[in-house]
Amino acid sequence: MVGRGAARAxxxxxxxxxxxxxxxxxxxxxxxxxxxxxxxxxxxGCGLSADGxxxxxxxxxxxxxxxxxxxxxxxxxxTGARPAPGGLPTVGHGGEHFAHPDGEMLLCVxxxxxxxxxxxxxxxxxxxxxxPLPWTDRCLIALSPDGSPFLxxxxxxxxxxxxxHPGGEVVRSATVDDFGHDGERWEAVVEWSGGHLDxxxxxVVLYGEDAETGREWFRSHRADARTGRDLDAFDSGARDCYDxxxxxxxSRPTTxxxxxxxxxxxxxxxx
Numbered sequence: 001m002v003g004r005g006a007a008r009a010x011x012x013x014x015x016x017x018x019x020x021x022x023x024x025x026x027x028x029x030x031x032x033x034x035x036x037x038x039x040x041x042x043x044x045g046c047g048l049s050a051d052g053x054x055x056x057x058x059x060x061x062x063x064x065x066x067x068x069x070x071x072x073x074x075x076x077x078x079t080g081a082r083p084a085p086g087g088l089p090t091v092g093h094g095g096e097h098f099a100h101p102d103g104e105m106l107l108c109v110x111x112x113x114x115x116x117x118x119x120x121x122x123x124x125x126x127x128x129x130x131x132p133l134p135w136t137d138r139c140l141i142a143l144s145p146d147g148s149p150f151l152x153x154x155x156x157x158x159x160x161x162x163x164x165h166p167g168g169e170v171v172r173s174a175t176v177d178d179f180g181h182d183g184e185r186w187e188a189v190v191e192w193s194g195g196h197l198d199x200x201x202x203x204v205v206l207y208g209e210d211a212e213t214g215r216e217w218f219r220s221h222r223a224d225a226r227t228g229r230d231l232d233a234f235d236s237g238a239r240d241c242y243d244x245x246x247x248x249x250x251s252r253p254t255t256x257x258x259x260x261x262x263x264x265x266x267x268x269x270x271x
Contacts, residue, residue, distance in 0.1 A: 037065030047097020086128030
């Protein structure tokens with residue numbers, strides 16, 4: 001996680017979170033306590049607030065052997081101080097953060113076969129207040145550029161949905177069949193990837209297998225965020241189905257063969 005101006009970066013280990021300056025110095029390090037008793041099956045994660053002042057830390061403490069449930073903590077990004085600790089009713093393996101422009105944070109916690117939990121987090125009077133969104137079977141993929149609607153994919157990968165913020169109500173959705181694939185020949189799912197190309201246009205990734213040859217494939221589609229309608233398939237330049245990372249400004253970063261980032265241009269408008 002890189003801060004504004006690339007002056008600092010933040011990364012998590014199994015035992016804490018580290019702030020690293022551009023010159024390689026370590027301004028601060030925050031250790032997760034108590035000491036973990038399990039080394040595998042969990043990974044802490046962090047997310048920087050939109051204004052760069054707060055660092056949100058997800059702690060999969062249950063899987064780490066630190067207790068019965070997980071914790072979500074807010075740190076001062078400048079000093080590492082912990083002004084707002086909080087608990088979560090989850091037993092997760094890892095979590096991904098999504099910073100909202102208004103200062104809150106969304107957290108998607110993966111609990112393996114038990115599903116997915118998504119929370120909206122706010123801080124008031126030094127207290128972190130996590131609010132669960134009303135489903136446990138959808139993976140949060142991306143926020144729109146202005147933070148209003150957001151995109152999820154079903155845990156079973158049968159569809160994607162656009163939700164209203166902040167309540168999470170489904171505004172529109174589309175299934176694999178809506179993309180016009182031959183279900184008798186192509187076994188396809190909606191991948192847990194993609195995002196917003198811009199506020200009104202989604203990048204949706206389908207992954208499948210040819211029933212006759214067994215050959216695997218993936219394909220990127222543009223979809224209308226307002227209707228869910230498939231607009232067209234496009235060449236994203238992605239190396240695999242998780243390589244496409246839209247930024248919401250029309251660009252679509254991927255990586256080249258050496259693993260270096262490549263910022264692609266917006267796809268052409270459909271006919």
